[in-house]
Amino acid sequence: MPIETIRGEPFNIRFDGPADAPVLMLSNSLGTNLSMWDPQIAEWAKSFRILRYDSRGHGLSTATDQAFSIATLGHDALAILDHFGIDRAHWCGVSKGGMVGQWLATHARHRMDRLVLANTAAYMGPADLWNGRIKTVRSQGMAAIVQGTLERWFSPRFRESDATTVAKVSEMLTTTPAIGYATCCAAIRDMDQREAIHSIANPVLVIIGTVDPATPPAAGHLIAEAIPGSRTVELDAAHLSNLEQPEAFTGAVLDFLKV
Template structure:
C-alpha cells in the first residue's frame, strides 16, 4: 500500500492485478475511501492493473484545509498516474469519483481510455445545500452527518438486510477527516461541468441508481445525453450502487471495458 507524494502531500494508493495488465483507475465517493471498491476487486483485478487511491482529504491521504476545487482533484489523479508511469488508463468513478472522471475526460482526454461514470452528476446545486453540510460538519463532525448519508446511499430496508455492510460504511464515513469532507463539499458546490462534457469523445458508460436521491436518474440522463455515443445502464439501487448491487455493477463495468 504505497504512499505517493503529490505536491508535498501524501496520497494513499493501492494496486491490484498484474503489472502488465491494462491500467484501470478507480475514484471513490465523498465520505468514503478506496475500500468502497472491495466488492469489485476480484472481478476487476483478473483483467486489469487496478489503481485505487484515497481522494485528497479522505482515508489515509492527506487532508489539508480547503476549500478544494474539481481542478485540484483532477490534478491529483494525474499526478498519481505520473508517479506510477501510467500514460493512459481506463477510469471508473462513483459520485465524486465520477465528477473527477468528467474533469479528466475534458481536461486531459489523452490520459483516459474508456470511462465509467457511476451515480454522479455534472452539477449539484444549490450552493446552500453544500454550505449547510460544511456548517454541520463544523458543529458536529462526521457524527452529525453519518445517519443522513447512509439514508441517501442505500435503498430503504438495505440496512436490515446487510447490517455488516452498513457497519463498515458507517466506520468509513466517520473516519473521513472533517477538513477533507468540507474541502470536497466546496469542490462539488462550485462545480459545473454541464457544458464542458459535451466535448467528450472517449467511450463512456453512465451507471445510474434507479432509487438514487443524491445524484438522481435525471442527473445521469443529462450526462448520457450530453456525451456523444455514451451508453447508460440503470441498476436497482440507490447512491452506492456498487455496494448495493455489486455483481450487476461489476458485470456492467467489465462488459463495457471489454
C-alpha cells in the first residue's frame, strides 16, 4: 500500500475502482484501519473510485503523541483530497469516521457530496470513560482493551458465528499504535457537534445498529433529527455494522449514493 506525505506526515492511502468514476472516500473507526472496508470494496468499486486511508494514529499512517481534535482529522481528509486534486467526494465513515464526516459537512460542505454517517454520534460523554481508556492503553498497551472492545463492537450472535472476522478486527485493534488510539480517544472525548450539525445541508444517510452499545440508536436518531432531509437505515448489528451485516450495509450505501 502506498504511503503518501500529507501535510508533512505519512498516510497510508489506497485507491480502488475506475479512475474516472465519482470519488467515494472512506474513513475508518477508532482502533481499526482501511482494511475494515474490505467486504464493501468489490461492489462499490464497480460504480465509484474508492479512496480509503488509515486515519491519523491508525494502521500505517502517522502516529505521534501530540494532542489534536476532530477538526484535525477533518483537515487530514481535506488535505488528502487536495493532494490528489479531488475537488469533491462522497463520504462514508463508521464511528470516528462518521464524526469526521459531520465536521466536514459543517465546515467544508462544498467539498462533500453525499455523506453516510454510520454507527456514530455527535457527542460521546462522559469524559471519565475516555480518560480511563486513555490511561489504560498508555500504561498497559492495546491488548488490555481488546476483549472488552470486541464485546461492544459485535453482537454475541456474530462473535459466535464469524470468528474469522472477529479475529481480523482483534488484530487491527492489537496493532493500532497505543499513542494513536489514545490521542484519538481524547479528540472524541472533547467533541461536541450536537448544535453544529443542524447546519448540514448535504444529503445524509445515517446508519444505525439496533444493538449497538457503543453509539446506541438514540445517538444516530439525534443526528438524523438534527439534519434536515436526512435518511436513516437500521441494521440488526452492533457497532461495526459494515462487518456484521456486510451485504445490507453495502446495499444501503449504494442505494443512497446512486440516487
